[in-house]
Amino acid sequence: MKSRAAIISGTDQAWEVVDIEVDGPRAGEVLVEWKAAGLCHSEEHMVTGDMAPPEEMWELAGIENLWPLIGGHEGAGIVVEVGPGVRSVAVGDHVSASFVPSCGRCRYCSTGRQNLCDSSGGTFKKGMITDGTSRHRLGDGTDLNLFAKLGTFSQFSCVAEESVIKVDDDLPLEAVALVSCGVATGFGSATERAGTQAGDTVVVVGIGGIGINAVQGAAAAGAQRVIAVDPVEFKREQAMEMGATHTYASMEEAFPAVQEMTWGHMAERVIMTPGVLHGEMMAMGMALAGKGGTIVVTAIAPMTQGESSVNLFELAMWNKEIKGTIFGSLNPRADIPRLLSMYRAGTLKLDELITRTYSLDEINEGYRAMRDGENIRGVVLHA
Secondary structure (H helix, E strand, O other): OEEEEEEEOOOOOOOEEEEEEEOOOOOOEEEEEEEEEEOOHHHHHHHHOOOOOOHHHHHHHOOOOOOOEEOOOOEEEEEEEEOOOOOOOOOOOEEEEOOOOOOOOOOOHHHOOHHHOHHHHHOOOOOOOOOOOOOEEEOOOOEOEEHHHOOOOEOEEEEEHHHEEEEOOOOOHHHHHHHOOHHHHHHHHHHHHOOOOOOOEEEEEOOOOOHHHHHHHHHHOOOOEEEEEOOOHHHHHHHHHOOOOEEEOOHHHHHHHHHHHOOOOOEEEEEEOOOOOOHHHHHHHHHHEEEEEEEEEOOOOOOOOOOOOOOHHHHHHOOOEEEEOOHHHOOHHHHHHHHHHHHHHOOOOOHHHEEEEEOHHHHHHHHHHHHOOOOOEEEEEOO
């Protein structure tokens, strides 16, 4: 079938909306009509190259050609066709995307770590995770890659059953889309990976689509102080609406205030969610955490960066720990429905996260607004 999609053909390019061809699903696959797609920073990292494997790494990673690429991994839609063997969803079901697939069989899924599923290993390779062949192409026959094997910037895409999760039909699909990435990643960073406990002091560095939900997660876990750090005043104001108790424009500004309010003990948890995490930023992140403190690294750093400003003596002698996380260390099949249940009950804010909606043709304007700090989350609504 025909579809309209936003694609890029390399780094440092604008998104281009084009007509594409999408094949029907084969075994273990579903065809989804995407209704809403979040404008997550991860696609911007592909544009800047921070998250795109450099060409000299392609052969080692088994990548034939990364480009052209259909963007979009945060999304929600309706199943319009299913392939043989599909059991978890049916035609007409509303689904959330899951940018980390969950096969349920690998060593990680079977031990409760679906966010590390082995099926995600082919993220940057063209072709389906089911059989390696392509379902999406340009009019001239050029095969298209799908970001995170989802491609929610297309009206229709064919994806593996492992990459979608059935949700209740009455939930607004714009809200469902946000839970598929930013909400889960931020909320889980605070509650699961950082292990926030009642009475903690939590510092969240960077208040975008992920950081704002780390604020929500820390508040929901009962943190006494939730300190949001971001240079953009609008984002600091939004953080206060989502559970922050204090806000500061920089880590340097926050440091003496945290020192004073905790009587020198500093924070139990520091969650690093800036737009791009550079190695030198970790020095202040470490300093904001007290003895026995946990620093969670959620943000993307440039893929080739190999250095970080971490005082190893302090790490050992103050018993601190640094943890990485993907998807907030949550389990998509259990936690996406759980978060949506919290939204239904009024204990998780989702609608308030959407600053503005866009048509697919306005996608570059949406990313400009994100870069300029005007949006917490923009959402593309497919016609």
